[in-house]
Amino acid sequence: xxxxxxxxxxxxxxxxxTAPVGVIRVLTSxxxxxxxxxxxxxxERYGFPTVSRCIPDQPDGIHDDATHRxxxxxxxxxxxxxxxxxxxxxxxxxxxxPALDETRAAVGVPVVGAGSAAAALALGxxxxxxxxxxxxxxPPAVAALLGTRLAGSARPEGVRGxxxxxxxxGAEAAVAAAARLVERGADTLLLACTGLTSIGVRSxxxxxxxxxxxxxxxxxxxxxxxxxxx
Amino acid sequence: xxxxxxxxxxxxxxxxxTAPVGVIRVLTSxxxxxxxxxxxxxxERYGFPTVSRCIPDQPDGIHDDATHRxxxxxxxxxxxxxxxxxxxxxxxxxxxxPALDETRAAVGVPVVGAGSAAAALALGxxxxxxxxxxxxxxPPAVAALLGTRLAGSARPEGVRGxxxxxxxxGAEAAVAAAARLVERGADTLLLACTGLTSIGVRSxxxxxxxxxxxxxxxxxxxxxxxxxxx
Numbered sequence: 157x158x159x160x161x162x163x164x165x166x167x168x169x170x171x172x173x174t175a176p177v178g179v180i181r182v183l184t185s186x187x188x189x190x191x192x193x194x195x196x197x198x199x200e201r202y203g204f205p206t207v208s209r210c211i212p213d214q215p216d217g218i219h220d221d222a223t224h225r226x227x228x229x230x231x232x233x234x235x236x237x238x239x240x241x242x243x244x245x246x247x248x249x250x251x252x253x254p255a256l257d258e259t260r261a262a263v264g265v266p267v268v269g270a271g272s273a274a275a276a277l278a279l280g281x282x283x284x285x286x287x288x289x290x291x292x293x294x295p296p297a298v299a300a301l302l303g304t305r306l307a308g309s310a311r312p313e314g315v316r317g318x319x320x321x322x323x324x325x326g327a328e329a330a331v332a333a334a335a336r337l338v339e340r341g342a343d344t345l346l347l348a349c350t351g352l353t354s355i356g357v358r359s360x361x362x363x364x365x366x367x368x369x370x371x372x373x374x375x376x377x378x379x380x381x382x383x384x385x386x
Numbered sequence: 387x388x389x390x391x392x393x394x395x396x397x398x399x400x401x402x403x404t405a406p407v408g409v410i411r412v413l414t415s416x417x418x419x420x421x422x423x424x425x426x427x428x429x430e431r432y433g434f435p436t437v438s439r440c441i442p443d444q445p446d447g448i449h450d451d452a453t454h455r456x457x458x459x460x461x462x463x464x465x466x467x468x469x470x471x472x473x474x475x476x477x478x479x480x481x482x483x484p485a486l487d488e489t490r491a492a493v494g495v496p497v498v499g500a501g502s503a504a505a506a507l508a509l510g511x512x513x514x515x516x517x518x519x520x521x522x523x524x525p526p527a528v529a530a531l532l533g534t535r536l537a538g539s540a541r542p543e544g545v546r547g548x549x550x551x552x553x554x555x556g557a558e559a560a561v562a563a564a565a566r567l568v569e570r571g572a573d574t575l576l577l578a579c580t581g582l583t584s585i586g587v588r589s590x591x592x593x594x595x596x597x598x599x600x601x602x603x604x605x606x607x608x609x610x611x612x613x614x615x616x
Binding site: 382 | 503506508510
């Protein structure tokens with residue numbers, strides 16, 4: 157048996173592996189604490205430095221097809237800026253994976269989408285994945301990866317955007333919607349909105365429902381952390 | 387921007403999160419260094435303690451349908467032993483995910499298969515996944531998850547089992563087969579045999595081929611590490 161040891165930094169020392177991870181927020185805010193909250197979580201959890209930026213002029217984030225399309229060129233532009241500033245990996249911190257392929261084509265560093273990372277991690281954990289988000293349907297990028305393992309999707313009652321999640325009623329509704337997915341047979345839950353990360357609902361859901369809950373920001377961080385080692 | 391910090395242990399303290407991870411080796415050996423090599427790697431990389439055991443009477447591991455079937459009840463039995471001894475998570479350290487569903491049904495702790503974990507991580511990293519293993523075809527558990535993103539599979543010339551990999555010729559042949567997958571369009575490689583972990587070929591492939599290479603043991607470790615945090 158081995159005993160616990162601290163997380164070891166890899167010995168390889170290329171830019172990709174030591175440079176900060178760029179975190180693209182798809183919710184516009186002038187509050188640095190809000191813009192940095194995912195990056196701060198990733199640093200606390202995985203130990204790598206981050207630099208966070210938000211796209212302009214979308215205070216309500218991405219919550220429907222129109223806001224998704226509007227955000228895409230802004231994400232590519234922000235990724236180019238971050239790459240030019242020397243980040244080693246980019247995380248698009250949105251579970252809908254907006255502009256993931258376009259961003260990968262535009263920059264020379266690895267790009268991780270929170271949606272596909274979450275779908276990936278959920279597939280590693282379970283067989284029947286329930287998707288909890290801010291729309292009735294799972295994001296297409298997530299649904300495509302889950303395939304036949306997508307057991308169902310749900311939206312918390314009364315929630316139509318990430319701001320609605322940041323109320324006591326929003327958090328309660330998220331727990332209730334998650335419970336319905338488990339009742340319908342989900343053995344693993346996937347949080348398909350990074351606004352659910354910001355309200356810290358994962359541990360509450362795991363404790364209440366007894367199933368693994370995949371947080372999209374943490375999933376993206378795991379994939380980014382893997383890319384930083386070899 | 388945040389700065390680098392050491393990996394933080396989660397504050398939650400349930401058995402699942404502090405108990406060692408049980409590592410099931412599907413290759414029988416009386417050499418503790420060989421039996422422990424994946425567990426040691428996981429502890430070095432992710433910081434959690436491990437306890438490793440191998441199934442009996444399979445010195446050549448799992449390399450065809452017959453050896454896969456023979457191994458399955460042994461894996462379930464070993465998982466029950468490890469769970470009874472108090473491990474918090476079990477990793478089946480084989481890219482074919484032998485007995486994954488049966489083991490999940492048999493024990494009350496999370497069970498991670500190296501194959502599905504590797505497929506999951508590869509899906510988080512790329513679009514066209516090339517699978518390098520010891521059989522011509524990708525393991526069914528891996529192929530099922532990759533779906534249309536499976537770009538092709540290859541076996542190193544002259545390699546028919548994990549022992550063949552542990553020779554200079556075996557390692558050379560693995561690099562050559564991986565290069566062919568990239569030539570045929572793979573943007574990400576998945577090592578579909580944990581014997582490839584044991585020979586440490588990942589960093590060599592990444593340096594030579596310039597694409598991310600998913601190691602199944604490290605992928606399983608990432609998924610197990612996620613389960614240990616909340």
